[in-house]
Amino acid sequence: MENKSKRVLAQVPATKTPISVLLIYPFFKLKHDRSIFRFPPLGVAYIASALKAAGYRADILDCTFLTRKEALERARSAGADIIGIYSMITMFGDSLELARELKGYTGLLAAGGPLPTTDPGLFLKEFDVVVCGEGESTMVALARAFEKNISLITVPGVAMPGGPDKEARFSGKREPEQNLDALAFPARELLPNADYMVFGKKKYGYSITSLMSMRGCPFECDFCSSAVFGRSYRERSPKNVVDEVEQALAIGYEHIHFGDDVFTMKKSRLLAVCSEITRRGLKFSWECLGRVDSLDPEMALAMKAAGCEKMYFGIESGSGAVLKLMNKKISTQKAREAVEAAKAAGIRTGAFFILFYPGETDATVLETIRYALSLPLDYLAFSVPYPIPGTGLYERLKSRQIGQWKQTDGSVFGHKLTYKSEFSGFKMKFGILKGSASFMLKKIPGIFGKAALKLFEWPTDAALKLMK
Numbered sequence: 182m183e184n185k186s187k188r189v190l191a192q193v194p195a196t197k198t199p200i201s202v203l204l205i206y207p208f209f210k211l212k213h214d215r216s217i218f219r220f221p222p223l224g225v226a227y228i229a230s231a232l233k234a235a236g237y238r239a240d241i242l243d244c245t246f247l248t249r250k251e252a253l254e255r256a257r258s259a260g261a262d263i264i265g266i267y268s269m270i271t272m273f274g275d276s277l278e279l280a281r282e283l284k285g286y287t288g289l290l291a292a293g294g295p296l297p298t299t300d301p302g303l304f305l306k307e308f309d310v311v312v313c314g315e316g317e318s319t320m321v322a323l324a325r326a327f328e329k330n331i332s333l334i335t336v337p338g339v340a341m342p343g344g345p346d347k348e349a350r351f352s353g354k355r356e357p358e359q360n361l362d363a364l365a366f367p368a369r370e371l372l373p374n375a376d377y378m379v380f381g382k383k384k385y386g387y388s389i390t391s392l393m394s395m396r397g398c399p400f401e402c403d404f405c406s407s408a409v410f411g412r413s414y415r416e417r418s419p420k421n422v423v424d425e426v427e428q429a430l431a432i433g434y435e436h437i438h439f440g441d442d443v444f445t446m447k448k449s450r451l452l453a454v455c456s457e458i459t460r461r462g463l464k465f466s467w468e469c470l471g472r473v474d475s476l477d478p479e480m481a482l483a484m485k486a487a488g489c490e491k492m493y494f495g496i497e498s499g500s501g502a503v504l505k506l507m508n509k510k511i512s513t514q515k516a517r518e519a520v521e522a523a524k525a526a527g528i529r530t531g532a533f534f535i536l537f538y539p540g541e542t543d544a545t546v547l548e549t550i551r552y553a554l555s556l557p558l559d560y561l562a563f564s565v566p567y568p569i570p571g572t573g574l575y576e577r578l579k580s581r582q583i584g585q586w587k588q589t590d591g592s593v594f595g596h597k598l599t600y601k602s603e604f605s606g607f608k609m610k611f612g613i614l615k616g617s618a619s620f621m622l623k624k625i626p627g628i629f630g631k632a633a634l635k636l637f638e639w640p641t642d643a644a645l646k647l648m649k
């Protein structure tokens with residue numbers, strides 16, 4: 182495989198400096214897409230700014246608003262020396278397809294992102310190299326090695342073909358960046374901001390972009406992939422975070438989604454971020470994800486005062502036993518207190534629940550639905566378990582896998598079972614529909630809503646129990 186990379190290196194004209202890198206985010210929306218979330222891809226934007234800071238040319242091809250044909254034409258005509266393609270579980274097929282179609286149009290094809298990080302071997306038939314983990318320094322080092330015609334396997338943090346038994350060969354670990362304030366802000370100017378703004382305004386009434394204020398998550402939830410950032414917890418300073426908020430607001434965004442796994446993890450830091458926002462008098466609204474064991478009334482009030490409008494909690498189950506199976510390390514009581522604290526502060530609340538977790542019973546599924554309905558939630562989403570490579574859940578279910586996880590259309594009907602479960606796919610869809618319909622009925626004000634919910638619950642509980 183060394184030979185292959187040498188072969189492609191030879192195709193790059195010696196005069197063409199600095200070399201150019203095209204970074205592709207291969208998300209293509211489905212024809213009938215009801216999903217409510219769509220954020221500019223920060224990973225490729227971080228890599229682009231690192232490359233630019235190192236003196237390279239970098240561009241981003243975000244496929245979110247393009248057809249496959251348009252994306253391919255743009256990528257082919259870019260004439261980039263290196264093409265890097267992001268991938269995660271739902272983008273696996275498209276990332277491989279693009280790599281296949283782009284062979285011969287560039288000197289080097291690199292893959293990166295959560296799925297290539299967990300399973301580089303899946304990508305090495307179509308790509309020359311896989312970047313494992315955080316990509317900023319590794320991509321800069323790869324561009325340098327490529328430019329200087331040095332073997333790419335000398336760059337820490339990559340995998341290439343040609344290991345023992347024709348498997349992936351690893352160059353060695355690259356330590357994750359410890360000083361996150363040292364990272365250049367993501368190159369948002371290279372993203373299709375106007376399209377995202379139109380989308381946001383149509384969907385929610387305001388434009389929205391995401392921002393990561395920390396990296397890593399020390400918790401070990403059974404279903405969650407921590408491939409890229411690992412279990413360490415690294416945070417940016419409040420000043421650095423709010424500087425980036427200002428950069429996003431200057432582009433014209435009105436609302437920020439803090440995508441951190443545990444934005445509320447450290448009370449002192451959270452309060453410092455909130456007071457930095459208030460001190461600067463910034464007028465914008467925001468939302469975040471949070472763990473239920475890291476929110477108290479004081480934090481919720483400070484967040485509201487700093488513009489927090491919505492908060493999403495990963496509660497996942499209403500059964501203590503199932504929460505144990507998931508290794509969530511939270512209790513239903515704590516979850517209730519956190520949702521109530523947010524609600525009391527005037528923050529709209531949302532929660533995610535997984536139904537039919539391996540090891541669940543009909544009784545715990547119904548317990549979760551009832552529990553979810555008992556919380557003061559403005560939004561909720563029920564989902565089925567999706568085993569992601571690299572997680573404990575995946576390890577337990579991999580021998581029972583029956584299909585690839587493809588992108589869903591965001592609707593309650595869109596879920597697809599990817600492994601052989603003790604529950605049928607039909608039953609799972611029924612459970613999700615039942616839970617979602619009950620939530621809608623609960624929202625009907627007055628006695629009519631209450632009566633309708635009661636009438637709906639009894640036969641659907643019975644039907645769920647009867648189903649295989």
Ligand code: B12
Binds near residue numbers: 205219220225410564
């Ligand atoms: C925001 C977010 C979303 C957004 C959209 C993503 C976006 N455009 O911003 C929404 C809400 C729509 C979403 C949806 C889904 N998501 Co999501 N999402 C995230 C989240 C919380 C943050 C993403 C982010 O901005 N990260 C910050 C950047 C800096 O990190 P990064 O993208 O990983 O980039 C770094 C490296 O990966 C690498 N890199 C990135 N790109 C490239 C490219 C190249 C060429 C190279 C070399 C390197 C490289 O370098 C970057 C900088 O260090 C992550 C969790 C997380 N902590 O990352 C989950 C995560 C990416 N999502 C995940 C999943 C499973 C989903 C869904 C499938 C969930 C669902 N139930 O449907 C859907 C899929 C939707 C789809 N598009 O098909 C998983 C992916 C797991 C996997 N192994 O594939 C993650 C990791 C969550 C988790 N912990 O399990 N998601």
